Amino acid sequence: MKSHVKALVVGGGAIGTSIAYHLARAGWDDVMLLERDELTSGSTWHAAGLLPLFNMSYATTHIHKYSVEFYKSLEAETGLNAGFSIVGNLRMAQTDARMDEYMLYASTAETAEVPYEWMTPAQIKDRWPLVRTEDLKGAIYHPTDGYINPADVTMAMAKGARQRGVLIERKWQVDGYEWTGSDWRVTV
Ligand SMILES: Cc1cc2nc3c(=O)[nH]c(=O)nc-3n(C[C@H](O)[C@H](O)[C@H](O)COP(=O)(O)OP(=O)(O)OC[C@H]3O[C@@H](n4cnc5c(N)ncnc54)[C@H](O)[C@@H]3O)c2cc1C
Structure with missing residues (x-):
């Protein structure tokens, strides 16, 4: 543990390891991450790991898009498989109001070039036969959504950060x- 560093990252969850990794990748050479317990021991450990590209915020959509591309490259860089699976995401609507909300999502997605498809109840049934569709108005389907193992992706980012010279304690x-x-100057 060093007492003086150029960049100090506090906390070894998904966010802290990502910040440490990206600082190193941006060329910062004196970065230290301190974790009071174990890496991933915070809320990252409990996360479901869903990666919905689709949301109401233009800025967040761009961050999600970047993350998906980054996760694909992380395994090649670190040799660690983070359990990234692109399985698609079906958002179903029982009301016209919910379909209106999805139309708003769709306009954000179009600006950010995130693909989506509209589906009728019959098309939903074709894609996932176990769904009861009698009371559905339709759905929006996001083929590029998926999930990842939050603990594993954190460990992969920590390894990538260490490979780039970050001190993780x-x-x-x-x-x-x-x-x-x-x-x-760090006080512990
Ligand atoms: C049940 C659940 C489901 C979720 N599902 C999803 C999902 O599907 N998709 C999604 O994107 N997000 C999901 N999330 C949210 C996601 O888990 C969090 O947004 C993310 O993990 C936060 O990461 P973090 O690094 O900020 O925090 P944390 O993982 O909590 O990391 C903070 C770390 O800092 C350490 N720390 C704190 N104070 C100090 C200190 N003074 N000195 C040293 N170390 C310190 C802690 O020990 C901890 O390890 C979910 C969360 C929960 C709880």
Whole structure:
């Protein structure tokens, strides 16, 4: 554990490891991540790992798009399989109001060039025969959505970060940090 660093990342969940990895990839050479317990021991451990490209926010859609491309490349870079599967995502609607909401999603998706398809209840049944479709108005289907194992992708990002020179230390709780004028002084 170093007491002074150029960049300090506190917490070894999906976000912290991603920040550490991307700082290193951007060329930062003195990055340290401190985790008070084990990597992935926070909320990342409990996440379902769904990767819906589709949402109401233009900015978030772009972040999701980047993430999906990044996860595909991470295994090649680190040799760790993060359980990334693109299986598609079917959002069904029982009301016209819900279909209206999906139309709003669709306009965001079009701007961000995220593919989607409209489906009738009969087409839903064709795709997933176990669904009861009598009370459905329709669905929007996102072929590029999927899921990933949150703990595994965190470990892969941690490995990628280490490969790029990031120092990752566990069992250190950060109690404070202070800018000295040239680096961060860390208190544990
Ligand atoms: C049940 C559930 C389902 C979810 N499903 C999804 C989903 O399907 N898709 C999706 O995208 N998101 C999902 N999420 C959300 C996702 O899990 C979180 O947004 C994400 O894991 C947050 O990552 P994080 O790194 O910010 O936090 P965390 O994983 O909580 O990591 C924070 C880390 O910081 C450490 N820490 C805290 N304070 C200190 C300190 N002072 N010093 C050192 N270390 C410290 C903690 O020990 C912890 O390991 C879900 C969450 C839950 C709970």
